[in-house]
Amino acid sequence: MSIVVVGSVALDSVETPFGKAENALGGSATYFSAAASYFSPVNIVAVVGDDFPQEDIEFLRERGVNMEGLEVIKGGKTFHWKGYYGYNLNEAQTLDTQLNVFETFNPQLPESYRNSDYLFLANIHPALQLSVLEQVESPKLIAVDSMNLWISETRNELLTVLGKVDIAMLNDGEARQLSGEANLIKAAKAVREMGPKVVIIKKGEHGVAMFGEDSYFVLPASPVEEVKDPTGAGDSFAGGFMGYIAKAGNLEDRTLRRAVVYGSTIASFCVEDFSLERYRTLTMEEIEARYETFKEFSAFA
Amino acid sequence: MSIVVVGSVALDSVETPFGKAENALGGSATYFSAAASYFSPVNIVAVVGDDFPQEDIEFLRERGVNMEGLEVIKGGKTFHWKGYYGYNLNEAQTLDTQLNVFETFNPQLPESYRNSDYLFLANIHPALQLSVLEQVESPKLIAVDSMNLWISETRNELLTVLGKVDIAMLNDGEARQLSGEANLIKAAKAVREMGPKVVIIKKGEHGVAMFGEDSYFVLPASPVEEVKDPTGAGDSFAGGFMGYIAKAGNLEDRTLRRAVVYGSTIASFCVEDFSLERYRTLTMEEIEARYETFKEFSAFA
Numbered sequence: 366m367s368i369v370v371v372g373s374v375a376l377d378s379v380e381t382p383f384g385k386a387e388n389a390l391g392g393s394a395t396y397f398s399a400a401a402s403y404f405s406p407v408n409i410v411a412v413v414g415d416d417f418p419q420e421d422i423e424f425l426r427e428r429g430v431n432m433e434g435l436e437v438i439k440g441g442k443t444f445h446w447k448g449y450y451g452y453n454l455n456e457a458q459t460l461d462t463q464l465n466v467f468e469t470f471n472p473q474l475p476e477s478y479r480n481s482d483y484l485f486l487a488n489i490h491p492a493l494q495l496s497v498l499e500q501v502e503s504p505k506l507i508a509v510d511s512m513n514l515w516i517s518e519t520r521n522e523l524l525t526v527l528g529k530v531d532i533a534m535l536n537d538g539e540a541r542q543l544s545g546e547a548n549l550i551k552a553a554k555a556v557r558e559m560g561p562k563v564v565i566i567k568k569g570e571h572g573v574a575m576f577g578e579d580s581y582f583v584l585p586a587s588p589v590e591e592v593k594d595p596t597g598a599g600d601s602f603a604g605g606f607m608g609y610i611a612k613a614g615n616l617e618d619r620t621l622r623r624a625v626v627y628g629s630t631i632a633s634f635c636v637e638d639f640s641l642e643r644y645r646t647l648t649m650e651e652i653e654a655r656y657e658t659f660k661e662f663s664a665f666a
Numbered sequence: 667m668s669i670v671v672v673g674s675v676a677l678d679s680v681e682t683p684f685g686k687a688e689n690a691l692g693g694s695a696t697y698f699s700a701a702a703s704y705f706s707p708v709n710i711v712a713v714v715g716d717d718f719p720q721e722d723i724e725f726l727r728e729r730g731v732n733m734e735g736l737e738v739i740k741g742g743k744t745f746h747w748k749g750y751y752g753y754n755l756n757e758a759q760t761l762d763t764q765l766n767v768f769e770t771f772n773p774q775l776p777e778s779y780r781n782s783d784y785l786f787l788a789n790i791h792p793a794l795q796l797s798v799l800e801q802v803e804s805p806k807l808i809a810v811d812s813m814n815l816w817i818s819e820t821r822n823e824l825l826t827v828l829g830k831v832d833i834a835m836l837n838d839g840e841a842r843q844l845s846g847e848a849n850l851i852k853a854a855k856a857v858r859e860m861g862p863k864v865v866i867i868k869k870g871e872h873g874v875a876m877f878g879e880d881s882y883f884v885l886p887a888s889p890v891e892e893v894k895d896p897t898g899a900g901d902s903f904a905g906g907f908m909g910y911i912a913k914a915g916n917l918e919d920r921t922l923r924r925a926v927v928y929g930s931t932i933a934s935f936c937v938e939d940f941s942l943e944r945y946r947t948l949t950m951e952e953i954e955a956r957y958e959t960f961k962e963f964s965a966f967a
Binding site: 452453454547548549550568570571572574580581582583584585588619622623625626660661662663664665666 | 753754755848849850851869871872873875881882883884885886889920923924926927961962963964965966967
């Protein structure tokens with residue numbers, strides 16, 4: 366079953382204590398697509414300028430990503446983000462954001478995308494997320510990501526989006542900010558009352574927690590010490606998560622739990638290198654092997 | 667197999683947003699003993715004044731705690747701690763500490779305790795922990811707890827203790843302070859290099875992580891929303907942990923993991939009421955039932 370993702374495709378310049386990348390492939394929809402492509406076909410909706418390298422388009426296409434919904438603006442420049450991470454690696458410092466063609470982005474779903482069963486609204490302005498929601502027919506599952514900026518600046522529009530989706534993915538700080546609750550269990554409960562049946566809270570080095578009606582699942586983070594660049598971890602998680610669900614084709618609790626583990630597994634590979642470099646070599650065998658190590662971290666009899 | 671615990675037996679006055687207790691039974695050795703007593707005989711080493719209620723001594727004795735090592739100082743006053751928790755419930759504000767008879771505490775192990783196989787050094791001055799270490803013969807397992815005060819004020823003595831124990835239990839802030847590492851995985855590794863083969867990091871609402879040579883185990887916290895008073899949670903965890911190991915009689919990874927789950931289970935009951943009230947009614951059946959819910963939180967196929 367195919368997935369539609371709407372979000373950013375970008376050229377990022379990132380520096381961490383372990384190196385740097387200049388004008389390298391980035392963007393929420395890009396990380397999501399690469400991750401999800403290990404499990405399911407992905408249809409991307411995004412915009413770039415004509416400075417966007419053809420080889421990056423080819424890379425995604427080879428991974429099975431349908432690029433029909435990638436609008437290329439003649440004479441336009443691709444969205445560019447410049448960021449820096451210190452040794453903590455938990456939070457990026459944004460040094461520069463050039464929205465460029467993203468400033469006037471008006472996502473249009475190609476006809477062939479409209480009856481996709483799975484939809485991921487990556488972290489973009491809630492008004493754009495709403496516009497995409499109006500273009501899909503009756504997806505089986507809609508998930509959304511957001512960020513501190515939209516929670517504070519466009520709260521009402523974000524609440525409208527949350528009222529229409531099945532799953533919300535937030536990091537711990539965002540969940541606290543959105544709910545006004547310091548305790549994450551209470552925060553998740555409050556976000557669930559805004560609409561989503563399932564709330565996933567990404568807790569960085571503390572792993573990820575999924576809260577459903579009667580289910581609570583927590584997965585620790587992989588003790589990878591080889592984090593070179595955390596950019597894209599959250600979108601990679603979302604891609605692995607949605608990709609696995611689309612492949613499984615059901616929304617049973619067992620499937621959602623496995624999806625959380627696959628999402629975490631792929632994210633743990635993503636951060637081992639800059640940009641999407643790790644996806645150029647990552648194999649399904651590596652993913653399955655690390656999935657097993659996640660089992661070891663959390664198993665007891 | 668029996669356990670020796672050395673620590674405080676106290677009368678606490680605690681206020682939280684959910685109520686308060688005045689001069690109620692408390693102390694690290696007390697919480698530890700009550701928790702461990704569900705699994706193993708416990709020998710307590712501590713000191714109180716003659717103001718300490720006989721009924722509290724009887725309560726512990728009925729739970730199977732050997733009180734031979736409880737020194738009662740005639741005319742002395744029992745250690746008293748007064749604390750307050752806000753809605754966050756994560757960190758206590760100490761309002762008053764009266765060391766009283768604890769000020770001159772010089773722990774002496776009764777002859778009958780000396781060949782115990784399991785020893786827990788609760789959070790007391792590292793010099794006292796060292797004095798106890800010199801009085802035991804050849805325990806199979808020694809675990810230690812500590813706190814920010816000893817890490818900053820008596821670091822060298824604490825390092826000597828750490829060089830002689832098998833397991834260190836710390837909360838996340840203490841692990842960071844002791845190691846100088848912000849990342850908990852790196853912090854645990856650094857603490858392991860100070861001596862303990864196993865480091866357990868208590869992460870409050872993020873659960874608990876255990877780091878061994880080749881093993882890493884993380885258990886989420888129970889999503890209990892009924893926390894009335896968090897006092898004693900860490901010592902109850904330690905008691906359930908050590909108690910289960912002493913009962914199992916081996917140090918296999920499988921045993922240590924189950925011990926973490928039993929420790930967390932008992933701690934999750936302890937915080938449901940003030941002081942040691944919950945231990946007055948808690949049954950082994952309740953413990954086993956909640957153990958199963960912990961399995962549900964972390965299971966995936």
